Amino acid sequence: MALADGTTLLAFPRGKKSEVACGDRVVLNRSGDGQAVIDSIAPRSSLLYRSDEYRKKLIAANVTQIVFVVAVEPGFSAELLTRCLVAAEEQELRVLIVLNKCDLAERVPAALATLAPFVRLGYPLLQLSALECAEALRPHLAGQLSVLVGQSGMGKSTLINALIPEAKVATREISAALDSGKHTTTHATLYRFDAASALIDSPGLQEFGLHHLPVGSIEHAFVDFRPFLGDCRFRDCRHEREPDCAIRAAVERGDIDARRYEVFRSLRAQAGQT
Ligand SMILES: Nc1nc2c(ncn2[C@@H]2O[C@H](COP(=O)(O)OP(=O)(O)OP(=O)(O)O)[C@@H](O)[C@H]2O)c(=O)[nH]1
Numbered sequence: 370m371a372l373a374d375g376t377t378l379l380a381f382p383r384g385k386k387s388e389v390a391c392g393d394r395v396v397l398n399r400s401g402d403g404q405a406v407i408d409s410i411a412p413r414s415s416l417l418y419r420s421d422e423y424r425k426k427l428i429a430a431n432v433t434q435i436v437f438v439v440a441v442e443p444g445f446s447a448e449l450l451t452r453c454l455v456a457a458e459e460q461e462l463r464v465l466i467v468l469n470k471c472d473l474a475e476r477v478p479a480a481l482a483t484l485a486p487f488v489r490l491g492y493p494l495l496q497l498s499a500l501e502c503a504e505a506l507r508p509h510l511a512g513q514l515s516v517l518v519g520q521s522g523m524g525k526s527t528l529i530n531a532l533i534p535e536a537k538v539a540t541r542e543i544s545a546a547l548d549s550g551k552h553t554t555t556h557a558t559l560y561r562f563d564a565a566s567a568l569i570d571s572p573g574l575q576e577f578g579l580h581h582l583p584v585g586s587i588e589h590a591f592v593d594f595r596p597f598l599g600d601c602r603f604r605d606c607r608h609e610r611e612p613d614c615a616i617r618a619a620v621e622r623g624d625i626d627a628r629r630y631e632v633f634r635s636l637r638a639q640a641g642q643t
C-alpha cells in the first residue's frame with residue numbers, strides 16, 4: 370500500500386477473504402511494525418473482474434483507462450480485444466489500443482488490417498515499438514489510472530520496463546515481502562507516475578472472462594449495436610432467432626461485423642453465471 374506521502378507499507382485485509390483490489394483507496398490502521406490492517410475501502414469509480422463459470426475475482430479498482438497491447442507478431446486474438454472493449458464500455462472506461470513491434474515494418478500492414486474494424490468503431494490506436502520508442506505511450510497515460518492488458522508475447526513487460534525502470538526491482542521486492550516468488554505472476558502491481566497518473570500491470574486480465582456481466586448490459590456494451598437497439602420487433606429480443614430482429618438484420622447488411630455478433634452471442638450465453 371502506498372501512503373499519501375509516497376511511502377509504502379505492507380497491509381493486510383481484516384478478514385480472511387480479500388475484498389481489496391489493486392487501485393483501491395483504503396483506510397489503514399497502522400500496527401507500528403511498518404505494517405497495517407485495512408479498515409475500509411473507499412467507494413470505487415470502476416471495477417474490473419475476471420471470471421469463469423465458477424468464480425469471479427477482483428482485478429483492479431478505480432481504473433479510468435484500459436491500454437490493450439497487441440503486436441505485429443505473434444498473432445493476437447481479435448476476440449480478446451472485443452471482450453476487452455465490452456468490459457471497458459460496461460464500466461465506461463477509455464480504451465487505447467497499442468500496436469507494438471512496429472519496428473518490424475513489413476508486418477505492420479497485416480496487423481493494421483486486423484485492427485481496422487476496431488478503428489472504424491472509433492477506438493484510438495497508437496503504433497509504437499517498445500524497443501525503440503516506448504516513450505510514445507507516456508503522454509497517453511497522463512491523468513489516468515490505466516491498466517495494461519495483453520496476451521503473452523505482445524511486449525507488455527518490455528513496455529513497462531522501458532517506461533518504469535524500477536518495475537523489475539519492485540516485482541522482486543514484493544515477492545520477497547510475501548516470502549514467495551510464485552505470487553509475481555498472479556498479482557497486480559500499481560506503478561505511480563504522479564499524483565494523477567498511474568499504471569496497473571495485471572497479468573490476470575489476459576483472458577477477459579466476462580461471465581459476471583449482467584445479461585442486459587452486454588448489448589449496450591457493443592457500440593455498433595447501439596443505433597439498432599430498440600428496433601427489434603420484440604422488446605426482450607435476444608437477437609438470436611426472433612423474427613424482425615434489427616441486430617441480425619444489421620449483421621446481414623454488413624452494418625455490424627459478423628465476428629463481433631458471434632462474440633456477442635457467446636458472451637450472452639455465458640452471462641450472469643457468477
Ligand atoms: N521487434 C520487437 N520486439 C519486441 C518489442 N517489444 C517486445 N519485443 C520482444 O517480444 C518478446 C516478448 O516480449 P515481452 O515483453 O516479454 O512480452 P510480454 O507481453 O510481457 O509477455 P509475457 O512476459 O509472456 O507476458 C521479447 O522477445 C521481446 O524482446 C518491439 O517493440 N519490437
Ligand SMILES: [Zn+2]
Nearest residue numbers: 601606608614
Ligand atoms: Zn433483436
